[in-house]
Amino acid sequence: MTPDSADNGRATTYPVALRLAGRRVVVAGGGRIAARRVERLLAAGARVVLIAPRLAPALAERAAAGSIEWHQRGAEDADVRDAALCFAATDDVDVNTRIAAAARARGIPVQRADDAEASDFLVPALIERGPLQVSVSSDASAPSLTRRLRARLETLVPRAYGDLAALAGEFRGQVKTRVPRAERAEFWNAVFDGPIAEQVFAGRIEAARRELQAALAEAEPAKRATRGEVYLVGSGPGDPDLLTFRALRLMQRADVVLYDSLLPASILELVSPDAERIHVGKRASKHTLPQDQINALMVELAQAGRRVLRLKGGDPFVFGRGGEEIAELADAGIPFQIVPGITAANGCAAYAGIPLTHRDYAQSVTFVTGHLKQGELNLSWAELAQRGQTVVFFMGRRNLDTICARLIEHGLPADWPAAMVIDGTTARQRLIAATLSDLPARVAAERSTGAALLIVGEVVRLHERLGWFHPTAEY
Ligand SMILES: C[S@@+](CC[C@H](N)C(=O)[O-])C[C@H]1O[C@@H](n2cnc3c(N)ncnc32)[C@H](O)[C@@H]1O
Known part of the structure; x- marks a missing residue:
């Protein structure tokens, strides 16, 4: 940083993007830095003249392919003639100093790999998306901070x-x-x-x-x-960090959001503050808006030209009625897109340290609903009670007694491992790892009434070794 920039805290460089297609650019040096410069110069269409006694492998390939003009020797002052730009990137300070002086004497801008202060220009860190370039520079004050910021931007700017x-x-x-x-x-x-x-x-x-x-x-x-559209977005099991980039982008873009009761406030907060919020309810047996009215509302809002975000917990296509909601839109010819989310099964399993499959214990995993349909739990109990698999019950808390009893009746031992993950992936997560016979009583003793996922199978025992997420929040 120069004294000036130190005084007012501002960068003292002037950012430009150079057109170098077909122009002669001289690079002195054959190492890693020179290789990076050469790659970018070639991408910009520059005519690269490289002067170095030895070349790094990437440069040797370029030279062999004829993409660059290589002079196998040390750099000389006359090499910089007619150059549009010059890079002094050797590992010899004296050579860099001499080449930089020669370039400057001819009015050619020069960059020294070993001395940012003595360079005419800096090379920023770059994020590229097709013709789009985002460059990050710190006026040479903090190159490692620049690199970190670049890495963050790399993940934030969609391809x-x-x-x-x-x-x-x-x-x-x-x-x-x-x-x-x-x-x-x-x-x-x-x-x-x-x-x-x-x-x-x-x-x-x-x-x-x-x-x-x-x-x-x-x-x-x-x-x-003003043409409306609908985004059916899975928001994952609860931890906002598990949102996808696409989910986040559409959450920022929507002008109206329809959300369910179980959606955590920390996720709803990430929706654009300007978006209208419509709570459509859906806690078990206490639906605020019936499903057909939710479907109709989405169609109506989109037809009025709104960008409608339908935010669902977990993944919209895993016990999420996503198919039903989207069918109506498709019939009405409304453009929509579906963004997958991490389902509670995957999120809870990962945060509880319970692998859903394992070569020694479970060769398959089945997702089932523990929700009654017309007062019945009509499931294939004989199949669900097989060993060598994991069975995940969504919405299984209310009928936990029945589920555990049926599995034992159909052949699983009473001491077969079973776990309930409550409010999985959030700061309130509770893991109750027990057996089929004692899990119902253990869960009944819990104070929390949060969303609960039942995992049945020998993999449950692995949580003792693999558990890593131990939040301390109180209810
Ligand atoms: C209507 S289903 C929706 C499932 C969602 N589409 C998904 O992919 O996770 C709701 C059930 O998902 C489970 N669930 C959702 N989030 C959960 C969480 N954070 N912890 C435990 N179970 C969860 C519970 O079994 C809850 O009753």
């Missing part, structure tokens, strides 16, 4: 942004000629915030291209922007 930028690039010229200047920003906002971008994020590039073409033809961007 599909590259496709979106490429698609925008494809249409840029047409938009310029067909959409009046005053309406252009609004046109692009509608593209990036609306269904066209969503098509790209869902991997439907061709459909996005067609829609963009149509939007352009109509030149009615406002109309396009």
